[in-house]
Amino acid sequence: MSEWERLQSDIIACARCLRLRQYCATLAQQKRAAYREWEYWGKPVPNFGSPEAQLLIVGLAPAAHGANRTGRMFTGDRSGDFLYRALYAAGFSNQPHSYHREDGLQLRNVVISAVLHCAPPQNRPSREEIAHCKPFLERTLELLPKMRGIVALGQIAFRECCSLFRKKGWLQRTPRFAHGMLVWQPPAPFLLASYHPSQQNTFTGRLSFEMLHQVFCQAAQLLQQPVHECPERIGPFTKFGNK
Numbered sequence: 001m002s003e004w005e006r007l008q009s010d011i012i013a014c015a016r017c018l019r020l021r022q023y024c025a026t027l028a029q030q031k032r033a034a035y036r037e038w039e040y041w042g043k044p045v046p047n048f049g050s051p052e053a054q055l056l057i058v059g060l061a062p063a064a065h066g067a068n069r070t071g072r073m074f075t076g077d078r079s080g081d082f083l084y085r086a087l088y089a090a091g092f093s094n095q096p097h098s099y100h101r102e103d104g105l106q107l108r109n110v111v112i113s114a115v116l117h118c119a120p121p122q123n124r125p126s127r128e129e130i131a132h133c134k135p136f137l138e139r140t141l142e143l144l145p146k147m148r149g150i151v152a153l154g155q156i157a158f159r160e161c162c163s164l165f166r167k168k169g170w171l172q173r174t175p176r177f178a179h180g181m182l183v184w185q186p187p188a189p190f191l192l193a194s195y196h197p198s199q200q201n202t203f204t205g206r207l208s209f210e211m212l213h214q215v216f217c218q219a220a221q222l223l224q225q226p227v228h229e230c231p232e233r234i235g236p237f238t239k240f241g242n243k
């Protein structure tokens with residue numbers, strides 16, 4: 001078994017957060033009426049994508065009737081519909097939709113993880129639960145030898161990634177979260193922030209499809225840049241333009 005496979009099976013078998021495990025198991029038993037025929041996954045959701053990827057996307061957590069049902073990150077809910085459409089438009093996948101684990105979706109040069117691998121009630125994890133799950137994100141980072149950058153979806157993911165960057169000496173001080181915020185001190189990987197594609201953001205227009213698509217186009221552009229040519233950058237991506 002490779003280290004990556006071991007990480008994935010450790011995630012699936014984890015039971016550190018009693019509250020979250022009970023919540024996910026209950027959801028899997030009770031089910032939403034529209035998904036009565038589904039056998040819910042109900043376990044912690046592993047990372048999705050190849051460890052050879054250069055770009056890591058970090059979300060908050062599986063959705064109660066999305067990834068907790070389908071067993072694949074951002075699969076089977078409105079946030080995922082939005083995210084995968086934007087990834088496809090930026091060339092990071094072979095199809096714009098994600099319905100279930102056997103739907104043929106293949107990511108290109110991207111791996112998707114999250115701050116938590118279990119769905120929290122009301123999407124509100126406790127600090128303790130975030131801390132419990134952090135070692136999985138650390139191990140994920142360690143096991144991506146070609147990783148050159150991270151897109152953090154939402155404030156919590158951005159904060160947790162900054163904390164990991166600080167621990168690694170890639171960042172001195174956590175900047176304020178803002179959509180489009182870029183943190184990059186080459187040769188460290190870059191960190192690019194986006195609003196989370198939750199319905200709360202997409203239905204209100206806070207995050208449009210174009211805005212999310214733009215983030216992934218920016219990430220693709222950053223991946224292309226030779227590290228030795230990159231100056232240090234901390235601020236909105238647009239401030240640095242196409243340099």
Ligand code: SF4
Pocket residue numbers: 011014015016017018020021044116117118129132133134
């Ligand atoms: S949220 Fe993370 S640490 Fe907590 S039970 Fe799930 S996988 Fe384990």
